[in-house]
Amino acid sequence: MARSAIGRLFAGLRCLPVGNTQLQIQCSRWSSERTGVEASMFSHKPRDFSLPNPSWGEEMMRLYKHYNLQSEEAAGQGEDGERWTRLPSYNRSLKYATGGVYLSKMIQSKARLFTRNIRDPGAAFEYVLFFRNDKQRCLCIFQAGHLLEGPPGHVHGGAIATMIDTVTGTHASLLSAPVMTANLNINYRSPIPLGSTVLIESTLDKEEGKKKFISCKVSSTDGSKLHTEATALFVSISVSHLLRG
Protein backbone atom coordinates (compact mmCIF):
# COMPACT_ATOMS: atom_id res chain seq x y z
CA MET A 1 0.00 0.00 0.00
CA ALA A 2 1.36 3.39 -0.96
CA ARG A 3 2.36 5.51 1.98
CA SER A 4 0.73 8.57 0.56
CA ALA A 5 -2.52 6.65 0.31
CA ILE A 6 -2.48 5.84 4.03
CA GLY A 7 -1.61 9.41 4.87
CA ARG A 8 -4.50 10.83 2.90
CA LEU A 9 -6.88 8.26 4.36
CA PHE A 10 -5.99 9.09 7.94
CA ALA A 11 -6.22 12.79 7.21
CA GLY A 12 -9.95 12.33 6.69
CA LEU A 13 -10.68 10.42 9.88
CA ARG A 14 -12.21 12.07 12.92
CA CYS A 15 -13.46 11.67 16.48
CA LEU A 16 -16.58 9.62 16.97
CA PRO A 17 -18.79 9.10 20.04
CA VAL A 18 -18.92 5.66 21.64
CA GLY A 19 -21.06 5.09 24.70
CA ASN A 20 -20.35 7.95 27.03
CA THR A 21 -16.79 8.63 25.96
CA GLN A 22 -15.03 10.01 22.96
CA LEU A 23 -12.80 7.67 21.02
CA GLN A 24 -10.79 8.71 18.06
CA ILE A 25 -11.07 6.49 15.03
CA GLN A 26 -7.86 7.87 13.67
CA CYS A 27 -5.36 5.10 14.20
CA SER A 28 -6.46 4.49 17.81
CA ARG A 29 -3.37 2.37 17.99
CA TRP A 30 -4.91 0.46 15.10
CA SER A 31 -6.83 -2.20 16.94
CA SER A 32 -10.49 -2.55 16.06
CA GLU A 33 -11.53 -2.49 19.70
CA ARG A 34 -10.69 1.17 19.65
CA THR A 35 -12.21 2.43 16.46
CA GLY A 36 -15.76 2.65 17.76
CA VAL A 37 -17.20 3.32 14.34
CA GLU A 38 -20.83 4.45 14.46
CA ALA A 39 -23.47 2.35 12.74
CA SER A 40 -24.12 5.18 10.33
CA MET A 41 -20.51 4.94 9.14
CA PHE A 42 -20.87 1.32 8.06
CA SER A 43 -21.40 0.42 4.47
CA HIS A 44 -22.93 -2.80 5.82
CA LYS A 45 -23.28 -4.14 9.32
CA PRO A 46 -20.07 -5.80 10.50
CA ARG A 47 -19.82 -8.61 13.01
CA ASP A 48 -19.08 -7.32 16.48
CA PHE A 49 -16.79 -9.99 17.94
CA SER A 50 -17.24 -8.65 21.46
CA LEU A 51 -20.80 -9.99 21.59
CA PRO A 52 -21.58 -13.49 22.91
CA ASN A 53 -21.64 -16.50 20.60
CA PRO A 54 -22.54 -20.15 21.30
CA SER A 55 -18.89 -21.06 21.96
CA TRP A 56 -18.74 -18.90 25.07
CA GLY A 57 -18.66 -21.08 28.16
CA GLU A 58 -20.53 -20.60 31.39
CA GLU A 59 -17.77 -18.58 33.09
CA MET A 60 -17.26 -16.31 30.08
CA MET A 61 -21.01 -15.61 29.93
CA ARG A 62 -21.31 -15.02 33.66
CA LEU A 63 -18.56 -12.41 33.64
CA TYR A 64 -19.76 -10.84 30.41
CA LYS A 65 -23.25 -10.34 31.84
CA HIS A 66 -21.82 -8.89 35.03
CA TYR A 67 -19.76 -6.18 33.31
CA ASN A 68 -22.08 -5.63 30.38
CA LEU A 69 -24.95 -4.83 32.75
CA GLN A 70 -22.83 -2.02 34.17
CA SER A 71 -21.99 -0.91 30.64
CA GLU A 72 -25.66 -0.68 29.71
CA GLU A 73 -26.50 1.16 32.92
CA ALA A 74 -23.65 3.60 32.28
CA ALA A 75 -24.71 4.42 28.72
CA GLY A 76 -25.81 8.02 28.41
CA GLN A 77 -25.16 8.82 32.07
CA GLY A 78 -22.00 10.81 31.50
CA GLU A 79 -18.58 10.23 32.99
CA ASP A 80 -18.52 8.02 36.06
CA GLY A 81 -15.12 6.57 36.83
CA GLU A 82 -16.52 3.56 38.68
CA ARG A 83 -18.56 2.32 35.72
CA TRP A 84 -17.42 -0.06 32.99
CA THR A 85 -18.08 0.37 29.29
CA ARG A 86 -17.86 -2.43 26.72
CA LEU A 87 -15.77 -1.88 23.59
CA PRO A 88 -17.04 -3.28 20.29
CA SER A 89 -14.51 -5.33 18.29
CA TYR A 90 -14.21 -5.93 14.55
CA ASN A 91 -11.75 -7.87 12.47
CA ARG A 92 -10.79 -4.80 10.48
CA SER A 93 -10.51 -1.27 11.76
CA LEU A 94 -11.48 0.52 8.61
CA LYS A 95 -13.21 -1.93 6.31
CA TYR A 96 -16.70 -0.83 7.14
CA ALA A 97 -16.20 2.93 7.27
CA THR A 98 -17.17 5.00 4.26
CA GLY A 99 -14.42 6.73 2.35
CA GLY A 100 -12.84 7.55 -0.95
CA VAL A 101 -10.52 5.84 -3.32
CA TYR A 102 -7.84 5.20 -0.71
CA LEU A 103 -10.26 3.52 1.67
CA SER A 104 -11.43 1.47 -1.27
CA LYS A 105 -7.90 0.13 -1.62
CA MET A 106 -7.90 -0.90 2.03
CA ILE A 107 -11.27 -2.59 1.61
CA GLN A 108 -9.81 -4.66 -1.18
CA SER A 109 -7.02 -5.78 1.10
CA LYS A 110 -7.26 -9.26 2.58
CA ALA A 111 -5.61 -8.09 5.79
CA ARG A 112 -7.36 -9.00 9.05
CA LEU A 113 -6.69 -8.12 12.65
CA PHE A 114 -4.46 -10.86 14.09
CA THR A 115 -6.68 -11.55 17.10
CA ARG A 116 -9.82 -11.82 14.96
CA ASN A 117 -8.48 -13.69 11.94
CA ILE A 118 -10.33 -16.96 12.58
CA ARG A 119 -14.09 -16.79 12.27
CA ASP A 120 -14.80 -20.25 13.70
CA PRO A 121 -16.40 -19.35 17.07
CA GLY A 122 -14.41 -20.58 20.05
CA ALA A 123 -11.45 -21.84 18.04
CA ALA A 124 -8.98 -19.08 18.89
CA PHE A 125 -9.27 -15.73 20.71
CA GLU A 126 -12.67 -15.15 22.29
CA TYR A 127 -12.55 -11.96 24.30
CA VAL A 128 -14.38 -8.83 25.26
CA LEU A 129 -12.89 -5.63 26.66
CA PHE A 130 -14.34 -3.17 29.10
CA PHE A 131 -12.81 0.09 30.23
CA ARG A 132 -13.53 2.14 33.29
CA ASN A 133 -14.79 5.54 32.41
CA ASP A 134 -11.97 7.37 34.19
CA LYS A 135 -9.63 5.37 31.93
CA GLN A 136 -7.50 4.21 34.86
CA ARG A 137 -8.22 0.54 34.22
CA CYS A 138 -9.18 -1.87 31.45
CA LEU A 139 -10.51 -5.38 31.89
CA CYS A 140 -10.68 -8.25 29.42
CA ILE A 141 -12.53 -11.55 29.70
CA PHE A 142 -10.58 -14.05 27.58
CA GLN A 143 -11.53 -17.60 26.64
CA ALA A 144 -8.63 -19.46 24.99
CA GLY A 145 -9.55 -21.73 22.08
CA HIS A 146 -7.95 -24.97 20.92
CA LEU A 147 -6.02 -23.30 18.07
CA LEU A 148 -3.84 -21.37 20.53
CA GLU A 149 -1.83 -24.33 21.73
CA GLY A 150 1.79 -24.10 22.86
CA PRO A 151 2.63 -26.65 25.57
CA PRO A 152 0.29 -29.66 25.17
CA GLY A 153 -3.13 -28.64 26.41
CA HIS A 154 -2.00 -25.12 27.30
CA VAL A 155 -1.95 -21.67 25.72
CA HIS A 156 1.12 -20.59 23.69
CA GLY A 157 3.24 -17.89 25.32
CA GLY A 158 2.90 -15.83 22.15
CA ALA A 159 -0.89 -15.97 22.34
CA ILE A 160 -0.72 -14.68 25.91
CA ALA A 161 1.64 -11.90 24.82
CA THR A 162 -0.80 -11.07 22.02
CA MET A 163 -3.65 -10.59 24.46
CA ILE A 164 -1.48 -8.53 26.81
CA ASP A 165 -0.47 -6.27 23.91
CA THR A 166 -4.11 -6.00 22.86
CA VAL A 167 -5.43 -5.06 26.30
CA THR A 168 -2.65 -2.67 27.31
CA GLY A 169 -2.55 -1.16 23.82
CA THR A 170 -6.28 -0.55 23.90
CA HIS A 171 -5.86 1.06 27.30
CA ALA A 172 -3.07 3.33 26.08
CA SER A 173 -5.04 4.33 23.01
CA LEU A 174 -7.96 5.41 25.18
CA LEU A 175 -5.60 7.89 26.83
CA SER A 176 -4.15 9.26 23.61
CA ALA A 177 -4.44 7.69 20.19
CA PRO A 178 -2.44 6.92 18.14
CA VAL A 179 0.19 4.99 20.09
CA MET A 180 2.66 2.25 19.29
CA THR A 181 4.01 -0.49 21.54
CA ALA A 182 7.56 0.35 22.60
CA ASN A 183 8.15 -2.38 25.17
CA LEU A 184 6.49 -5.48 26.59
CA ASN A 185 8.07 -7.17 29.59
CA ILE A 186 6.23 -10.36 30.42
CA ASN A 187 6.72 -12.76 33.33
CA TYR A 188 5.04 -16.12 32.87
CA ARG A 189 4.09 -17.54 36.27
CA SER A 190 1.69 -20.39 35.57
CA PRO A 191 0.49 -21.94 32.27
CA ILE A 192 -3.10 -21.39 31.11
CA PRO A 193 -5.07 -24.52 30.15
CA LEU A 194 -6.69 -24.43 26.70
CA GLY A 195 -10.40 -23.78 26.91
CA SER A 196 -10.23 -21.91 30.17
CA THR A 197 -11.46 -18.38 30.80
CA VAL A 198 -9.15 -15.86 32.46
CA LEU A 199 -9.24 -12.19 33.41
CA ILE A 200 -6.73 -9.72 31.99
CA GLU A 201 -6.56 -6.45 33.87
CA SER A 202 -4.50 -3.40 33.01
CA THR A 203 -3.74 -0.40 35.20
CA LEU A 204 -2.29 2.96 34.23
CA ASP A 205 0.91 3.42 36.24
CA LYS A 206 2.01 6.83 34.96
CA GLU A 207 2.17 9.17 32.00
CA GLU A 208 5.33 11.06 31.06
CA GLY A 209 4.89 13.24 28.05
CA LYS A 210 4.24 10.94 25.12
CA LYS A 211 4.89 7.82 27.21
CA LYS A 212 2.19 5.71 28.87
CA PHE A 213 3.34 3.10 31.41
CA ILE A 214 0.79 0.36 31.96
CA SER A 215 0.92 -2.78 34.05
CA CYS A 216 -1.08 -5.90 33.41
CA LYS A 217 -1.88 -9.21 35.02
CA VAL A 218 -3.57 -12.36 33.80
CA SER A 219 -5.33 -14.37 36.49
CA SER A 220 -7.93 -17.03 37.03
CA THR A 221 -11.48 -15.68 37.18
CA ASP A 222 -11.71 -16.29 40.92
CA GLY A 223 -8.41 -14.48 41.46
CA SER A 224 -6.78 -17.47 43.14
CA LYS A 225 -4.07 -18.03 40.50
CA LEU A 226 -1.77 -15.50 38.84
CA HIS A 227 -0.87 -16.75 35.37
CA THR A 228 1.12 -13.84 33.94
CA GLU A 229 2.36 -10.38 34.93
CA ALA A 230 3.57 -7.72 32.53
CA THR A 231 4.51 -4.11 32.09
CA ALA A 232 4.02 -2.25 28.84
CA LEU A 233 5.25 1.03 27.46
CA PHE A 234 3.42 2.86 24.70
CA VAL A 235 4.49 5.99 22.90
CA SER A 236 2.16 8.46 21.23
CA ILE A 237 3.15 8.90 17.63
CA SER A 238 2.20 10.84 14.57
CA VAL A 239 0.88 8.90 11.62
CA SER A 240 4.05 9.78 9.73
CA HIS A 241 6.00 7.67 12.22
CA LEU A 242 4.28 4.55 10.97
CA LEU A 243 4.56 5.64 7.37
CA ARG A 244 8.32 5.95 7.76
CA GLY A 245 8.25 2.25 8.60
Added chain:
Amino acid sequence: MARSAIGRLFAGLRCLPVGNTQLQIQCSRWSSERTGVEASMFSHKPRDFSLPNPSWGEEMMRLYKHYNLQSEEAAGQGEDGERWTRLPSYNRSLKYATGGVYLSKMIQSKARLFTRNIRDPGAAFEYVLFFRNDKQRCLCIFQAGHLLEGPPGHVHGGAIATMIDTVTGTHASLLSAPVMTANLNINYRSPIPLGSTVLIESTLDKEEGKKKFISCKVSSTDGSKLHTEATALFVSISVSHLLRG
Protein backbone atom coordinates in the same frame (compact mmCIF):
# COMPACT_ATOMS: atom_id res chain seq x y z
CA MET B 1 -7.47 -33.99 29.34
CA ALA B 2 -6.69 -35.87 32.53
CA ARG B 3 -3.37 -34.99 34.06
CA SER B 4 -2.52 -38.60 34.72
CA ALA B 5 -3.05 -39.33 31.04
CA ILE B 6 -0.48 -36.73 30.02
CA GLY B 7 1.94 -38.03 32.60
CA ARG B 8 1.70 -41.59 31.34
CA LEU B 9 2.03 -40.45 27.76
CA PHE B 10 5.21 -38.49 28.42
CA ALA B 11 6.64 -41.38 30.37
CA GLY B 12 6.77 -43.37 27.16
CA LEU B 13 8.50 -40.75 25.01
CA ARG B 14 12.18 -40.96 24.20
CA CYS B 15 15.13 -39.41 22.41
CA LEU B 16 15.09 -39.47 18.64
CA PRO B 17 17.78 -38.67 16.10
CA VAL B 18 17.27 -35.69 13.79
CA GLY B 19 19.91 -34.84 11.22
CA ASN B 20 23.22 -34.97 13.03
CA THR B 21 21.99 -34.04 16.46
CA GLN B 22 19.89 -35.63 19.16
CA LEU B 23 16.59 -34.01 19.96
CA GLN B 24 14.28 -35.21 22.63
CA ILE B 25 10.69 -35.65 21.62
CA GLN B 26 9.68 -35.57 25.26
CA CYS B 27 8.15 -32.14 25.70
CA SER B 28 11.00 -30.35 23.88
CA ARG B 29 9.36 -27.22 25.18
CA TRP B 30 6.28 -28.46 23.34
CA SER B 31 6.73 -26.82 19.97
CA SER B 32 6.60 -29.07 16.95
CA GLU B 33 9.84 -27.63 15.59
CA ARG B 34 11.56 -29.51 18.32
CA THR B 35 9.95 -32.90 18.28
CA GLY B 36 11.88 -34.25 15.33
CA VAL B 37 9.69 -37.31 15.02
CA GLU B 38 11.16 -39.95 12.71
CA ALA B 39 9.20 -41.01 9.65
CA SER B 40 8.87 -44.49 11.10
CA MET B 41 7.01 -43.05 14.07
CA PHE B 42 4.27 -41.53 11.97
CA SER B 43 0.93 -43.16 11.61
CA HIS B 44 0.67 -41.23 8.32
CA LYS B 45 2.90 -38.66 6.74
CA PRO B 46 2.31 -35.22 8.22
CA ARG B 47 2.81 -31.92 6.45
CA ASP B 48 6.19 -30.41 7.21
CA PHE B 49 5.47 -26.67 7.36
CA SER B 50 9.16 -25.80 7.18
CA LEU B 51 9.30 -26.82 3.51
CA PRO B 52 8.65 -24.27 0.71
CA ASN B 53 5.15 -23.70 -0.63
CA PRO B 54 3.94 -21.47 -3.51
CA SER B 55 3.23 -18.56 -1.15
CA TRP B 56 6.89 -18.12 -0.32
CA GLY B 57 8.24 -14.97 -1.93
CA GLU B 58 11.52 -14.50 -3.73
CA GLU B 59 13.42 -13.34 -0.63
CA MET B 60 12.08 -16.18 1.53
CA MET B 61 13.11 -18.72 -1.10
CA ARG B 62 16.55 -17.20 -1.62
CA LEU B 63 17.36 -17.37 2.08
CA TYR B 64 15.82 -20.81 2.49
CA LYS B 65 17.98 -22.21 -0.30
CA HIS B 66 21.08 -20.59 1.16
CA TYR B 67 20.70 -22.14 4.61
CA ASN B 68 19.10 -25.39 3.49
CA LEU B 69 22.04 -26.13 1.24
CA GLN B 70 24.28 -25.98 4.29
CA SER B 71 21.81 -28.16 6.14
CA GLU B 72 21.94 -30.82 3.44
CA GLU B 73 25.72 -30.68 3.28
CA ALA B 74 25.91 -31.04 7.04
CA ALA B 75 23.67 -34.08 7.21
CA GLY B 76 25.55 -37.12 8.35
CA GLN B 77 28.85 -35.26 8.76
CA GLY B 78 28.77 -35.14 12.53
CA GLU B 79 29.02 -32.12 14.79
CA ASP B 80 30.31 -28.98 13.12
CA GLY B 81 29.44 -25.80 14.96
CA GLU B 82 29.65 -23.63 11.85
CA ARG B 83 26.97 -25.55 9.95
CA TRP B 84 23.23 -24.95 10.00
CA THR B 85 20.57 -27.63 10.28
CA ARG B 86 16.93 -27.17 9.31
CA LEU B 87 14.24 -28.11 11.81
CA PRO B 88 11.04 -29.73 10.53
CA SER B 89 7.79 -28.18 11.76
CA TYR B 90 4.35 -29.71 12.26
CA ASN B 91 1.10 -28.32 13.54
CA ARG B 92 0.92 -30.86 16.32
CA SER B 93 3.77 -32.26 18.33
CA LEU B 94 2.35 -35.63 19.08
CA LYS B 95 -0.47 -36.32 16.68
CA TYR B 96 1.57 -38.42 14.31
CA ALA B 97 3.57 -40.41 16.80
CA THR B 98 2.48 -43.94 17.61
CA GLY B 99 1.22 -44.64 21.09
CA GLY B 100 -1.40 -46.16 23.29
CA VAL B 101 -4.76 -45.15 24.61
CA TYR B 102 -3.56 -41.85 26.04
CA LEU B 103 -1.99 -40.76 22.78
CA SER B 104 -5.26 -41.70 21.13
CA LYS B 105 -6.99 -39.15 23.35
CA MET B 106 -4.55 -36.49 22.21
CA ILE B 107 -5.07 -37.45 18.57
CA GLN B 108 -8.77 -36.88 19.03
CA SER B 109 -8.09 -33.42 20.33
CA LYS B 110 -8.67 -30.52 17.97
CA ALA B 111 -5.77 -28.59 19.45
CA ARG B 112 -3.23 -27.16 17.00
CA LEU B 113 0.05 -25.34 17.47
CA PHE B 114 -0.71 -21.60 17.54
CA THR B 115 1.84 -20.69 14.87
CA ARG B 116 0.60 -23.41 12.49
CA ASN B 117 -3.16 -23.18 13.03
CA ILE B 118 -4.01 -21.74 9.61
CA ARG B 119 -3.39 -24.06 6.68
CA ASP B 120 -3.93 -21.45 3.93
CA PRO B 121 -0.36 -21.00 2.61
CA GLY B 122 1.00 -17.51 3.07
CA ALA B 123 -1.93 -16.22 5.12
CA ALA B 124 -0.27 -16.17 8.53
CA PHE B 125 3.07 -17.43 9.86
CA GLU B 126 5.39 -18.77 7.16
CA TYR B 127 8.71 -19.61 8.70
CA VAL B 128 11.57 -22.04 8.80
CA LEU B 129 14.12 -22.49 11.58
CA PHE B 130 17.75 -23.46 11.38
CA PHE B 131 20.12 -24.07 14.25
CA ARG B 132 23.85 -24.08 14.34
CA ASN B 133 25.22 -27.42 15.32
CA ASP B 134 27.08 -26.08 18.35
CA LYS B 135 23.66 -24.78 19.51
CA GLN B 136 24.99 -21.29 20.16
CA ARG B 137 22.65 -19.69 17.62
CA CYS B 138 19.29 -20.20 15.93
CA LEU B 139 18.04 -18.47 12.83
CA CYS B 140 14.51 -18.12 11.48
CA ILE B 141 13.35 -16.86 8.11
CA PHE B 142 9.87 -15.41 8.64
CA GLN B 143 7.39 -14.19 6.05
CA ALA B 144 4.44 -12.35 7.63
CA GLY B 145 1.02 -13.02 6.08
CA HIS B 146 -2.00 -10.74 5.78
CA LEU B 147 -3.83 -12.34 8.73
CA LEU B 148 -1.22 -11.04 11.20
CA GLU B 149 -2.26 -7.40 11.01
CA GLY B 150 -1.99 -4.97 13.90
CA PRO B 151 -1.30 -1.41 12.74
CA PRO B 152 -2.77 -0.97 9.22
CA GLY B 153 -0.49 -2.79 6.80
CA HIS B 154 1.90 -3.90 9.53
CA VAL B 155 2.44 -6.95 11.75
CA HIS B 156 0.73 -7.10 15.17
CA GLY B 157 3.09 -6.77 18.15
CA GLY B 158 1.67 -10.02 19.51
CA ALA B 159 2.55 -11.87 16.31
CA ILE B 160 6.12 -10.62 16.59
CA ALA B 161 6.21 -11.71 20.24
CA THR B 162 4.91 -15.10 19.15
CA MET B 163 7.75 -15.59 16.70
CA ILE B 164 10.32 -14.43 19.25
CA ASP B 165 8.95 -16.91 21.79
CA THR B 166 9.01 -19.63 19.14
CA VAL B 167 12.60 -19.03 18.03
CA THR B 168 14.12 -18.48 21.47
CA GLY B 169 12.06 -21.32 22.93
CA THR B 170 13.23 -23.66 20.22
CA HIS B 171 16.78 -22.57 20.91
CA ALA B 172 16.43 -23.20 24.66
CA SER B 173 14.88 -26.60 24.09
CA LEU B 174 17.82 -27.66 21.95
CA LEU B 175 20.02 -27.03 24.99
CA SER B 176 17.84 -28.91 27.45
CA ALA B 177 14.26 -29.98 26.91
CA PRO B 178 11.76 -29.53 28.42
CA VAL B 179 11.77 -25.83 29.19
CA MET B 180 9.11 -23.20 29.82
CA THR B 181 9.19 -19.49 29.03
CA ALA B 182 9.76 -17.53 32.24
CA ASN B 183 10.29 -14.03 30.79
CA LEU B 184 10.12 -12.19 27.48
CA ASN B 185 11.34 -8.58 27.37
CA ILE B 186 10.68 -7.10 23.95
CA ASN B 187 11.66 -3.70 22.57
CA TYR B 188 9.84 -2.73 19.41
CA ARG B 189 12.05 -0.46 17.30
CA SER B 190 10.43 -0.33 13.87
CA PRO B 191 7.15 -1.82 12.55
CA ILE B 192 7.25 -4.75 10.12
CA PRO B 193 5.19 -4.36 6.92
CA LEU B 194 2.76 -7.21 6.19
CA GLY B 195 4.05 -9.50 3.47
CA SER B 196 7.69 -8.78 4.15
CA THR B 197 10.35 -11.34 5.02
CA VAL B 198 12.58 -10.78 8.04
CA LEU B 199 15.35 -12.62 9.84
CA ILE B 200 15.00 -13.62 13.48
CA GLU B 201 18.26 -14.57 15.13
CA SER B 202 18.78 -15.86 18.65
CA THR B 203 22.02 -16.13 20.59
CA LEU B 204 22.72 -18.02 23.79
CA ASP B 205 23.96 -15.47 26.34
CA LYS B 206 24.49 -17.74 29.33
CA GLU B 207 23.32 -20.78 31.23
CA GLU B 208 22.90 -20.79 35.00
CA GLY B 209 21.70 -24.10 36.33
CA LYS B 210 18.22 -24.62 35.01
CA LYS B 211 18.10 -21.13 33.45
CA LYS B 212 18.89 -20.34 29.81
CA PHE B 213 19.33 -16.65 28.92
CA ILE B 214 18.83 -15.98 25.22
CA SER B 215 18.84 -12.74 23.25
CA CYS B 216 17.04 -12.21 19.99
CA LYS B 217 16.74 -9.65 17.24
CA VAL B 218 14.39 -9.25 14.30
CA SER B 219 15.88 -7.42 11.34
CA SER B 220 15.43 -6.85 7.64
CA THR B 221 17.02 -9.52 5.48
CA ASP B 222 19.81 -7.16 4.35
CA GLY B 223 20.53 -6.23 7.97
CA SER B 224 19.94 -2.53 7.39
CA LYS B 225 16.93 -2.19 9.70
CA LEU B 226 16.46 -3.47 13.25
CA HIS B 227 12.76 -4.13 13.84
CA THR B 228 12.75 -5.70 17.30
CA GLU B 229 15.15 -6.66 20.08
CA ALA B 230 14.37 -9.04 22.91
CA THR B 231 15.76 -11.06 25.75
CA ALA B 232 14.21 -14.31 26.90
CA LEU B 233 14.59 -16.50 29.95
CA PHE B 234 13.69 -20.16 29.91
CA VAL B 235 13.69 -22.59 32.81
CA SER B 236 14.12 -26.32 32.55
CA ILE B 237 11.21 -28.07 34.15
CA SER B 238 9.96 -31.49 34.95
CA VAL B 239 6.78 -32.65 33.28
CA SER B 240 5.06 -32.54 36.64
CA HIS B 241 5.51 -28.76 36.65
CA LEU B 242 3.17 -28.43 33.71
CA LEU B 243 0.79 -30.96 35.12
CA ARG B 244 0.45 -28.92 38.28
CA GLY B 245 -0.84 -26.11 36.07
